Amino acid sequence: MGKELEFRTIGKEEIADFIRQLDEMAEAMANPETKYKFQVKLKEVEFDVDREKADALGVTLPVGSIDEAERLLQEGVITPKTFVEQDETVHEIIEFQPEPVGYSGFDNCVVHSLAQTDRGLFELGRYPAMDLETQTKPWQWFIRRKIRQPKDQWGMTSGLERYTIQPEDVLTDREYQVWQRAQAGELPCPQCLDIPLSAKIIFDEDEEGQIEGLLLYCSKCGFREY
Numbered sequence: 001m002g003k004e005l006e007f008r009t010i011g012k013e014e015i016a017d018f019i020r021q022l023d024e025m026a027e028a029m030a031n032p033e034t035k036y037k038f039q040v041k042l043k044e045v046e047f048d049v050d051r052e053k054a055d056a057l058g059v060t061l062p063v064g065s066i067d068e069a070e071r072l073l074q075e076g077v078i079t080p081k082t083f084v085e086q087d088e089t090v091h092e093i094i095e096f097q098p099e100p101v102g103y104s105g106f107d108n109c110v111v112h113s114l115a116q117t118d119r120g121l122f123e124l125g126r127y128p129a130m131d132l133e134t135q136t137k138p139w140q141w142f143i144r145r146k147i148r149q150p151k152d153q154w155g156m157t158s159g160l161e162r163y164t165i166q167p168e169d170v171l172t173d174r175e176y177q178v179w180q181r182a183q184a185g186e187l188p189c190p191q192c193l194d195i196p197l198s199a200k201i202i203f204d205e206d207e208e209g210q211i212e213g214l215l216l217y218c219s220k221c222g223f224r225e226y
């Protein structure tokens with residue numbers, strides 16, 4: 001049936017490459033300016049509880065299963081108030097949309113929705129993760145930078161519907177400075193020296209909405225730089 005397994009020998013260079021990639025990723029994850037390009041695990045999520053809704057639904061907290069917790073989240077009985085990352089970075093949540101904007105993972109186990117925090121707009125994933133030590137399933141949450149226009153996704157919900165993502169939301173501080181200078185026409189083309197470079201924010205096409213970086217280009221001589 002179907003596919004044959006492929007075996008091949010991995011050379012030393014490939015292994016070195018792979019290790020280099022891991023190092024680069026670890027470095028990017030350790031940098032507050034670049035880490036949100038990756039999934040950043042949340043260590044803690046603090047919730048506000050709507051007691052009236054809970055009473056009306058006859059719910060007693062805490063609930064016994066992740067499915068039940070997910071239901072309460074979507075019903076607005078519990079609403080995340082604060083995210084704490086593994087490195088202790090804290091987010092105050094400004095707006096949270098519980099409705100899924102997508103699913104991923106094995107058996108679509110990861111629910112994705114959106115959260116606006118004081119550090120930007122994020123895609124928020126959550127799933128029952130297996131803890132090998134305790135053999136239990138904690139509710140694991142992670143965030144990742146989100147830059148797609150939230151208009152369609154936020155639908156009827158309040159303030160964010162009118163929120164337009166700003167370049168400073170999606171670029172690192174350094175990229176934003178470069179972008180600002182380019183907008184002001186302060187970056188002459190290093191190749192033809194004739195006109196200032198234009199700047200454009202580039203998106204990754206495979207992973208919708210994921211930021212790729214900042215492109216600087218010259219519309220005269222074709223110079224480009226990422």
Ligand SMILES: [Zn+2]
Pocket residue numbers: 189190191192193194195218219220221222223
């Ligand atoms: Zn040029």
